[in-house]
Amino acid sequence: MSKDAAVIEATDARRGLALVAKQVMGCNDCGLCKGRTNAVPGEGSPDASIMFIGEGPGFYEDQQGRPFVGASGKFLDQLLASIGLDRRTAFITNIVKCRPPQNRDPEPDEIAACAKHLDAQIAAIGPKVLVTLGRHSMQRYFPGESIGRLHGQPRRHSDLIVVPMYHPAAALHQGSLRKVIEADFARLPDFLTRKAGIESMAVPAHLRSGSGAIGTQTAAATPPTAAEPDAESRQMRLL
Numbered sequence: 001m002s003k004d005a006a007v008i009e010a011t012d013a014r015r016g017l018a019l020v021a022k023q024v025m026g027c028n029d030c031g032l033c034k035g036r037t038n039a040v041p042g043e044g045s046p047d048a049s050i051m052f053i054g055e056g057p058g059f060y061e062d063q064q065g066r067p068f069v070g071a072s073g074k075f076l077d078q079l080l081a082s083i084g085l086d087r088r089t090a091f092i093t094n095i096v097k098c099r100p101p102q103n104r105d106p107e108p109d110e111i112a113a114c115a116k117h118l119d120a121q122i123a124a125i126g127p128k129v130l131v132t133l134g135r136h137s138m139q140r141y142f143p144g145e146s147i148g149r150l151h152g153q154p155r156r157h158s159d160l161i162v163v164p165m166y167h168p169a170a171a172l173h174q175g176s177l178r179k180v181i182e183a184d185f186a187r188l189p190d191f192l193t194r195k196a197g198i199e200s201m202a203v204p205a206h207l208r209s210g211s212g213a214i215g216t217q218t219a220a221a222t223p224p225t226a227a228e229p230d231a232e233s234r235q236m237r238l239l
């Protein structure tokens, strides 16, 4: 692709994402809108080759309107840093964009109502690889499958490659799973470069100023030190 075409594509993606974000913020298509402080559309690079899809916003995400800024977000940032990936070069979102009450699992009708937003984000960005975090986002692509069987293994889904991973919140609180998710992430770069043709995961120059070197968190992404309310009770359900 020529440089001009790439610029046009990135501009279109940015516009597309802005439109989805606007629609998400005004969305009343399921009951989750009633309890939200902020909808959480997602964030990252409009020309990301890799997209991370979690389950749904928790307490701090709902407060800040940003994905993965709580305890599991801190762990996700560490996992990304361990493979030289910065969240600003990827796109991070969830299957539901509003916080389920008490961080319960999203219901099938809520996931279905929100699917159009995620579909539109994927269409706008056109990533090569989707990394699903936890069983709910995995089941969007592989219904009926078990995360224990599929984790860490790239699989084709139409013209996308989907890599199911355990949810960072689950892995964070279970020593054995933590090692598994770390090992699964450690295998990602080789796969991304050799099989998915993603050449560079480095942070582009325009994002590199200030405190934003690879592996460090942006100020806005710095998570709170306290554990998320209700987080403990949801660890097992996230598997």
Ligand code: URA
Residues within 6 Å of the ligand: 054, 055, 056, 057, 058, 061, 066, 067, 068, 069, 070, 072, 073, 094, 169
């Ligand atoms: N857990 C998720 O699945 N998504 C978030 O954004 C935060 C925690």
